[in-house]
Amino acid sequence: MEVLFPRTLEELKELFVTYPDGRIIAGGTDLLVQLRKHGNKPSALFSVEHLEQLQHVEEKETEIFIGAGVTHQQLWELPIIKNYFPVLHDAVAVLGSPPIRHSGTLGGNLCTASPAGDTLPPLYVLGAKIAISGKTGKRCVPIAEFIQGPGCTMLEQGEFVTGIQIPLPAPQAFSAYYKVGKRKALAIAIASLAVMLEVNPDETVKNIKLAWGSVGPTVMVLPEVEAFLKGKVLSDEILSQAGKMASLGVKPIDDIRASAEYRQCLTANLLLRICRD
Amino acid sequence: MCQSSRPLTSAPSVIGQSAPRADALTKVTGEERYATDYYPENHLWAGIKRAAYPHARITSIDISQAKGMVGVVAVLTSKDVQGSNRLGIFEKDQPILADGIVRHYGEAVALVTAETKEILKQALAAIVVEYEPLAAVFDPQAAMSKESVILHPGRADGNVLLSDEISCGRGVEALADCEFTAEVSIEVNWQDHAFLETEAGVAWLEADGTIAMIASTQTPFRDRLELAEALKIPPTKFRVMAPYLGGAFGGKDGITVQGFLALAALHAGGRAVKMWYEREEHFLAGTKRHPAIMKYKLGCDQQGMLQALDCSILMDTGAYSAMGGEVLELAMEHAGGPYCIPNTRIKGAVVYTNNPIASAFRGFGVPQVAAGIEQAVDELAKTAGFDLLQFRLKNAVRRGSVTPTGVLLTQTVGLSECLKKVADHRLWRERELWQNSAPAFKRRGVGLAACYHAVGFGPVIPDYANAKLELAADGHIRVFAGVSDMGQGNAATYMQIVGHILFQGYDNMEIVLPDTACTLPSCSSSASRTTFTYGNAITGAADILKERILARALLLFSFQLLEQLNVQDLVLLPGRIVHQPSGREVPLQLIAGFMDESERIATYSYTCPVNKQVLPTGKKLRHHGYPHRVFSYAVQLVRLQVDTLTGEIEVCDLLNCIEAGSVLNPQVFEQQIQGGAAQGIGYALFEDFALKEGKIRTNDFSTYILPTAMDIPNMETVVVPLAEDDGPYGMKGAGEISIDGILSAIANGVAAIIGTRITQGTLTGEKILLALRQAGKEAVR
Numbered sequence A: 001m002e003v004l005f006p007r008t009l010e011e012l013k014e015l016f017v018t019y020p021d022g023r024i025i026a027g028g029t030d031l032l033v034q035l036r037k038h039g040n041k042p043s044a045l046f047s048v049e050h051l052e053q054l055q056h057v058e059e060k061e062t063e064i065f066i067g068a069g070v071t072h073q074q075l076w077e078l079p080i081i082k083n084y085f086p087v088l089h090d091a092v093a094v095l096g097s098p099p100i101r102h103s104g105t106l107g108g109n110l111c112t113a114s115p116a117g118d119t120l121p122p123l124y125v126l127g128a129k130i131a132i133s134g135k136t137g138k139r140c141v142p143i144a145e146f147i148q149g150p151g152c153t154m155l156e157q158g159e160f161v162t163g164i165q166i167p168l169p170a171p172q173a174f175s176a177y178y179k180v181g182k183r184k185a186l187a188i189a190i191a192s193l194a195v196m197l198e199v200n201p202d203e204t205v206k207n208i209k210l211a212w213g214s215v216g217p218t219v220m221v222l223p224e225v226e227a228f229l230k231g232k233v234l235s236d237e238i239l240s241q242a243g244k245m246a247s248l249g250v251k252p253i254d255d256i257r258a259s260a261e262y263r264q265c266l267t268a269n270l271l272l273r274i275c276r277d
Numbered sequence B: 001m002c003q004s005s006r007p008l009t010s011a012p013s014v015i016g017q018s019a020p021r022a023d024a025l026t027k028v029t030g031e032e033r034y035a036t037d038y039y040p041e042n043h044l045w046a047g048i049k050r051a052a053y054p055h056a057r058i059t060s061i062d063i064s065q066a067k068g069m070v071g072v073v074a075v076l077t078s079k080d081v082q083g084s085n086r087l088g089i090f091e092k093d094q095p096i097l098a099d100g101i102v103r104h105y106g107e108a109v110a111l112v113t114a115e116t117k118e119i120l121k122q123a124l125a126a127i128v129v130e131y132e133p134l135a136a137v138f139d140p141q142a143a144m145s146k147e148s149v150i151l152h153p154g155r156a157d158g159n160v161l162l163s164d165e166i167s168c169g170r171g172v173e174a175l176a177d178c179e180f181t182a183e184v185s186i187e188v189n190w191q192d193h194a195f196l197e198t199e200a201g202v203a204w205l206e207a208d209g210t211i212a213m214i215a216s217t218q219t220p221f222r223d224r225l226e227l228a229e230a231l232k233i234p235p236t237k238f239r240v241m242a243p244y245l246g247g248a249f250g251g252k253d254g255i256t257v258q259g260f261l262a263l264a265a266l267h268a269g270g271r272a273v274k275m276w277y278e279r280e281e282h283f284l285a286g287t288k289r290h291p292a293i294m295k296y297k298l299g300c301d302q303q304g305m306l307q308a309l310d311c312s313i314l315m316d317t318g319a320y321s322a323m324g325g326e327v328l329e330l331a332m333e334h335a336g337g338p339y340c341i342p343n344t345r346i347k348g349a350v351v352y353t354n355n356p357i358a359s360a361f362r363g364f365g366v367p368q369v370a371a372g373i374e375q376a377v378d379e380l381a382k383t384a385g386f387d388l389l390q391f392r393l394k395n396a397v398r399r400g401s402v403t404p405t406g407v408l409l410t411q412t413v414g415l416s417e418c419l420k421k422v423a424d425h426r427l428w429r430e431r432e433l434w435q436n437s438a439p440a441f442k443r444r445g446v447g448l449a450a451c452y453h454a455v456g457f458g459p460v461i462p463d464y465a466n467a468k469l470e471l472a473a474d475g476h477i478r479v480f481a482g483v484s485d486m487g488q489g490n491a492a493t494y495m496q497i498v499g500h501i502l503f504q505g506y507d508n509m510e511i512v513l514p515d516t517a518c519t520l521p522s523c524s525s526s527a528s529r530t531t532f533t534y535g536n537a538i539t540g541a542a543d544i545l546k547e548r549i550l551a552r553a554l555l556l557f558s559f560q561l562l563e564q565l566n567v568q569d570l571v572l573l574p575g576r577i578v579h580q581p582s583g584r585e586v587p588l589q590l591i592a593g594f595m596d597e598s599e600r601i602a603t604y605s606y607t608c609p610v611n612k613q614v615l616p617t618g619k620k621l622r623h624h625g626y627p628h629r630v631f632s633y634a635v636q637l638v639r640l641q642v643d644t645l646t647g648e649i650e651v652c653d654l655l656n657c658i659e660a661g662s663v664l665n666p667q668v669f670e671q672q673i674q675g676g677a678a679q680g681i682g683y684a685l686f687e688d689f690a691l692k693e694g695k696i697r698t699n700d701f702s703t704y705i706l707p708t709a710m711d712i713p714n715m716e717t718v719v720v721p722l723a724e725d726d727g728p729y730g731m732k733g734a735g736e737i738s739i740d741g742i743l744s745a746i747a748n749g750v751a752a753i754i755g756t757r758i759t760q761g762t763l764t765g766e767k768i769l770l771a772l773r774q775a776g777k778e779a780v781r
Ligand SMILES: Cc1cc2nc3c(=O)[nH]c(=O)nc-3n(C[C@H](O)[C@H](O)[C@H](O)COP(=O)(O)OP(=O)(O)OC[C@H]3O[C@@H](n4cnc5c(N)ncnc54)[C@H](O)[C@@H]3O)c2cc1C
Pocket: A023, A024, A025, A026, A027, A028, A029, A030, A031, A032, A033, A048, A068, A069, A094, A095, A096, A097, A100, A103, A104, A105, A106, A107, A108, A109, A110, A111, A112, A116, A117, A118, A119, A155, A159, A160, A161, A162, A186, A187, A188, A189
């Protein structure tokens, strides 16, 4: 297995022609675990370390562009993430551990497409779009389209992600990420919830976006719950009602970390944290 | 195999002073070599083909393909074992390589040596084993029934490895007279040792036929004897070296890879072989803490004096006995807790199943029974309307008390002092404030546990150590450690003791780690006896050496000063001896030059005194350690916070109040106490070991959840330093006591918060949320 370091996107595209089964390695924190577990190694790994375009964060007037190779630690340290995207800031703060956050990247988390990936629910509620590049050119797709199933994205052979575009949220918007794992660090989410909320001056909900992690094959979005909450004043009572709806809408499984029932309870209960905060 | 530690300090050692361990620097810098760090030149890799069934008869093993592979050196099965092929201490029931039957998933079936790890892997895959599956039993209760399949036919008691009953006073009858009673049924889970350094070692055959090995082992001297029988090779034909261990906690108390290494070395044509389990293999093949099913009924009178206890303990030792009998003994001996209960009946059994093998693990049965008795005590105090701490104090054993198993406590007992210290401590005094200050959607509570822990092996098995100390020709002091240091710091403490007696600093001392070729036979690193016993032995050796050094110095000074001198006029100082009246000095090196080798080396043999009591019940337990003589004591307190939305639980503060005799090095002591308590938190809340029909589902670190630094609170350690006559400088063992009460303290705190008890297994967030729901407290603000 060779490890290659392309310097330009063109070089990377060519590598995909030379080594059709080659894989991108960013931080390697998912890929190397998978390779050890499953054994079938590709003929080459392409590191994105030296690809300028993938390493930078660009602040534009109405949106922000985050290169796919930006690490969680870099994101966590950026003032713009802390000030404008608390939901994403919360998520990278509880992702893995310091070493994992220093090597793991946003692009890697996205392309792994795990329903437990911590940055995914935030990217859903933020309305992120994924910038893809490949031999057939470029495209930019909403995250919900990009993620197609557990571990499955729309990337085709030879395609890769250059970055993630996120519109700047309304200035007064509240956002947060709540995660339940089996410990405080290095924990794969048992259930998580990303919230993006705008309220009217009369305290009624103007706009709410909710996305749950780890309670279905992909991140779960429940438009009926959002619709139910729209126009209402949030209270423990209302959020409990929304929780009941939500727990029926998600599709959790039993696994070694938790039972489906527990995940259903968490789906509902995490909503109550919105009112607490 | 001599090893030296680069010291952090050259100040002369003093007993009672906090000092960084002598091994700290070389470990932090990575210079220190663990067994895994040895890669002998031109070595082979050895690996194991493991069973794919929990219980099956092997009908054939086809090794032909593996044997023919390029790069494969040997493929061995039980046919290649000359001796009994049986490992074990009391019960020699475990084959090195399965001969006929496999009794648990992952049991060793064949051994391969190969040039590279890759070839090894392919060769192991190429071995074809055919099995005829047998009925299997995974439930210890089912294993005791008449209908159960028997794991080891021919044993008198079927699947029961050991069972016995201890009773005192009027036994269970007395329960009927109690004013108040409480009952609890508790099931505690397995626990994996999860040490950083997985099982590992290297071995080679020397020209004279000696099998030499460097292994990660707590028991170098006993390993020789165990291997000798299993392989039919004289024990003197083994040389076992034990460098510092990267953790063990009981999981390396006995043979892990040593049998395979010896066998592989015998078939490697003189080349060295190396073995090193991957994490998954460690989970599959390594021993675990015994799970236990316990039933407790406890009663007291109107005044709150405990009167009667009826309890039963059932433990699962898995496919082979390992230390199952001894763990049951210690569990039963401690089952009634550190209280005066005049009337008791304690029933216990440990049984074979087709589960993984359970054996020694820090605490050795005590954390299990502490979870039983301490929850019963809390329930009874609540029922009878007593303060939880005062109730314990009222019933606490004192020096001269008799324990619930009839043991007369002749040595130091500091439990009351510990309880009083905790009673005065802010964390206890402010418990109501804590309970009432919970933020939204949280509930807070405090949990308490008291416990004790025996030191040493009990009345039958000699608990001995043979110390050796050398004044080297160049004037520095060489301390030979016959007992492994698995990370607890005992080797550094031996240096501290020697340094204290001989007035030397670490820079003038060197430690020689266990090596059957040059350190002297000593018992294992275990049973809270490591520093206790070896410390006594090394003190004796240091006293002898000091006397010799001074006597020889006296001759020199007499010649120089031409007068009759008195040894009292001489003082040992770092690297030299001073004649105080004249101020004259001679270097140690010079004295060494005036001594021949036999004088420069001092040895001292020490065997611990034992409890001579003859107790009327529990006769079968005597061999396994009942009764003990010396005990350490602890009271542990936790402040908890539970999230009513998620069931997540947080240990916010932890107080360890410990009486383990005098403290030789407060820093090392506190590290031990904190480490044990952290491991207790893992046991209580995180390490939710899961088995399905004998197969481990939590077989790596992404599914077997250890607490991280973020999950461990700041801890406070308060010491009650009573001086124990038996211990060197008044110390007692402190290696295990701090793990004992954590599960029970946390369980008591959780029960206080929820109002009901979670009685089965690890206290996970999922179980806590369910209990909150059943108690009508889920999602309560
Ligand atoms: C100990 C540990 C703890 C962890 N804890 C968490 C956690 O708490 N939460 C969580 O969400 N995750 C966790 N993870 C998973 C992992 O760290 C994250 O998913 C991380 O973001 C992956 O990023 P990476 O750069 O390391 O990806 P890599 O491993 O380099 O790549 C992952 C996958 O994405 C592909 N890929 C990477 N970049 C691109 C690109 N630009 N275009 C196309 N494909 C690409 C790779 O080919 C590979 O298939 C943990 C992992 C470990 C080992």
